[in-house]
Amino acid sequence: MTSPPCGGARHEAEYHQKGLIMGVKNFTTTHSIYNMSNKMQIKSSKEGFVSFQQNVPLSPFTTLKIGGPADLFYEARSVEEFVAAIVKGRGMKAPVTILGGGSNILIADGGIRGLVVKNNTGAITIRGMKGTYQGGEAKGKVFVEADSGVVFNKLVRFTVEEGLGGLEAHLGLPGTVGGAIFMNSKWTKPEAYVGDAVYQVTILTPRNDIKVVDRSYFRFAYDASIIQKSGDIALRVVFALTPQNKEDLWKVANQSVAYRRESQPQGVKSPGCTFRNISKADAVAVATPGHTTSAGFLVDHAGLKGAAVGDAQISPIHANFIINNGRASARDVVELIERARAKVKKQFGVELEEEIVRLGEF
Numbered sequence: 001m002t003s004p005p006c007g008g009a010r011h012e013a014e015y016h017q018k019g020l021i022m023g024v025k026n027f028t029t030t031h032s033i034y035n036m037s038n039k040m041q042i043k044s045s046k047e048g049f050v051s052f053q054q055n056v057p058l059s060p061f062t063t064l065k066i067g068g069p070a071d072l073f074y075e076a077r078s079v080e081e082f083v084a085a086i087v088k089g090r091g092m093k094a095p096v097t098i099l100g101g102g103s104n105i106l107i108a109d110g111g112i113r114g115l116v117v118k119n120n121t122g123a124i125t126i127r128g129m130k131g132t133y134q135g136g137e138a139k140g141k142v143f144v145e146a147d148s149g150v151v152f153n154k155l156v157r158f159t160v161e162e163g164l165g166g167l168e169a170h171l172g173l174p175g176t177v178g179g180a181i182f183m184n185s186k187w188t189k190p191e192a193y194v195g196d197a198v199y200q201v202t203i204l205t206p207r208n209d210i211k212v213v214d215r216s217y218f219r220f221a222y223d224a225s226i227i228q229k230s231g232d233i234a235l236r237v238v239f240a241l242t243p244q245n246k247e248d249l250w251k252v253a254n255q256s257v258a259y260r261r262e263s264q265p266q267g268v269k270s271p272g273c274t275f276r277n278i279s280k281a282d283a284v285a286v287a288t289p290g291h292t293t294s295a296g297f298l299v300d301h302a303g304l305k306g307a308a309v310g311d312a313q314i315s316p317i318h319a320n321f322i323i324n325n326g327r328a329s330a331r332d333v334v335e336l337i338e339r340a341r342a343k344v345k346k347q348f349g350v351e352l353e354e355e356i357v358r359l360g361e362f
């Protein structure tokens with residue numbers, strides 16, 4: 001099979017058309033489903049009790065199994081611990097990096113300076129049932145709140161089992177809720193974005209304020225969310241979901257998993273898709289078949305399927321996946337990325353952008 005697109009390529013204009021970007025309002029929400037006491041609970045920080053490990057290897061915390069150590073490291077098991085560790089690290093003037101499931105990152109061979117906080121928070125709660133909240137577009141929805149460290153697959157299984165529609169197409173998405181909010185992670189068949197179902201998010205700002213913001217704050221678009229620039233950290237996310245037939249939801253969920261098995265390499269060390277899909281305009285200019293926006297299609301047709309640098313290889317199954325066949329280094333992966341980018345540019349005139357996030361010094 002040729003390499004299908006990694007998720008859709010809905011660009012900002014299409015979000016506007018679909019009414020999914022509504023302009024940034026005063027982002028401290030006026031109709032929060034939280035009460036103040038909830039916010040205060042998070043603020044009761046355990047900063048004094050948090051102690052950091054030193055010089056901790058990070059490769060085991062990534063799906064690519066590459067990367068050097070963190071100077072300082074902490075695994076947070078509750079939102080209170082998560083906040084406390086970040087605030088403490090910032091107080092020490094250490095740069096702070098968040099790790100979710102480590103499924104979309106390339107960590108430098110030299111590791112990451114400062115503090116790395118691994119988010120293992122894991123609570124899921126049904127916050128409000130149909131009819132109890134009467135606010136505008138959310139009328140008739142069921143609100144499910146998940147800590148940002150919840151494994152996304154666990155959340156999908158939970159909501160589908162509860163007969164709540166909105167996340168089912170994402171079954172099989174690796175990583176955490178926080179990582180999916182950061183990336184606005186997506187699926188192709190049917191086209192779906194995690195941001196579509198977001199209602200409210202509790203964030204920790206770079207100034208250590210805790211705020212509840214609504215979906216419009218994030219300016220979700222293809223592979224984009226405002227927190228990639230703002231430096232906010234997602235703590236808890238409320239999804240607005242629709243009651244639906246459970247069997248129908250499982251059908252969609254299982255179709256997603258089946259398509260993943262068919263189109264993506266299985267059981268390999270990889271950070272998923274390397275490059276963002278190209279824009280529709282570029283696809284038209286390049287005249288890809290059916291105007292596919294698939295970056296994998298371009299890498300494939302540049303003759304790079306199976307190309308390798310050391311143990312880093314472009315998957316022979318899906319050309320947008322780079323895999324680690326054993327002892328690949330971050331340097332090998334970067335060399336392979338640059339080789340693919342240069343060849344695609346030369347052959348098609350299109351500059352591929354990376355989807356994976358590089359962390360540390362390259």
Ligand SMILES: Cc1cc2nc3c(=O)[nH]c(=O)nc-3n(C[C@H](O)[C@H](O)[C@H](O)COP(=O)(O)OP(=O)(O)OC[C@H]3O[C@@H](n4cnc5c(N)ncnc54)[C@H](O)[C@@H]3O)c2cc1C
Nearest residue numbers: 100101102103104175176178179180182185186233234272
């Ligand atoms: C086999 C495979 C299949 C994949 N399939 C898909 C797919 O279908 N669709 C898709 O979109 N992606 C896919 N991916 C990529 C990846 O799984 C997603 O991007 C995922 O949502 C990343 O979540 P994570 O928790 O692993 O984030 P990480 O990789 O841990 O982090 C990614 C970025 O998010 C930041 N971050 C993490 N948590 C927070 C937080 N709480 N607040 C603020 N920033 C945070 C990190 O600092 C980092 O910059 C796939 C990856 C693999 C390995």
